[in-house]
Amino acid sequence: MRWFWIDKFIEFESGKSAKAVKCVSLAEDHLHDHFRYLPVMPHSLVIEGIAQTGGLLAGEVYDFRERVVLAKVAKAIFHGTAHPGDRLTYSATMNDIRENGAYVSATSHIGDTLHAEVELFFAHLSDKDQQRELFFPADLLSMLRLLGLYEVGKAKDGTPLQPPEYMIQAEIELTKTPSIS
Amino acid sequence: MAPSDDEVFEKVREALVDALGVDEEEVVPEATMVGDLGAESIDFLDIVFRLEKAFDITIPRDELFPEDILTNAEYVQDGKVTAEGLAELKKRMPFADLTKFEANPVVTDFGNLLTVNDMCSYVKSKLS
Known part of the structure; x- marks a missing residue:
């Protein structure tokens, strides 16, 4: 099981904005207890999905070399609840990004209806010298491909977004390594 | 204006x-x-x-919160900011009143200033 709280990107403009969708399904275990007779997508997991949308938007600016972590939920206002069968659209806008962090505003919509408004701060972990990666580059790249980032992504100059070269190299290296499974 | x-x-x-x-x-x-x-x-x-x-x-x-000085071994000894560190802080933070902090410059108290x-x-x- 992977901690995926978005299903795919539908728009992505490098350093500017990103849109991702999350389809809520009764097949998700957590909805069976939250709540037993009224399955509701937990607000916290909506925020997590928005953070994944905004966090990848922030990470891409520095070619995913910074270790981006959600540092603060500055604002989270929910106007309603999401239920199985709903398709949530998370729209994240980059307000500001710099070497030590990023500030993102986002919304969640169910169809055309505003569902939530969220403001998030991401920090770039500074202890880079310790060489602890949050993700292996090849794993991260496969995740980004799964999410369709490179199908819809646009680089700053409007051309299709390409994975950073070091990630492609890591992916090639991985295919050369015999599988242990 | x-x-x-x-x-x-x-x-x-x-x-x-x-x-x-x-x-x-x-x-x-x-x-x-x-x-x-x-x-x-x-x-x-x-x-x-x-x-x-x-x-x-x-x-x-x-600039607003000089974490780099407070985590620099050159300016901090035994949990306190040294005289050089204080001079650097004053130079960097002319907007802040550091008088109280100077009396007992414990790093952990800095945030409360x-x-x-x-x-x-x-x-x-x-x-x-």
């Missing part, structure tokens, strides 16, 4: 209310950022973004 002291205070107050989730009444000039308003280190990044937007200024990293008034002085120094 540069904004008046009251205008600066009002905008700083708005930024702090939004960033820290405190009530307007709590944000008074003498309130300390960490002790009274509960600011944590990540909040300073939030505050920096909001002040930049509100005043159309640029705040370089570590900055007041709302210091934030306003800082903004004014950037605007002038």
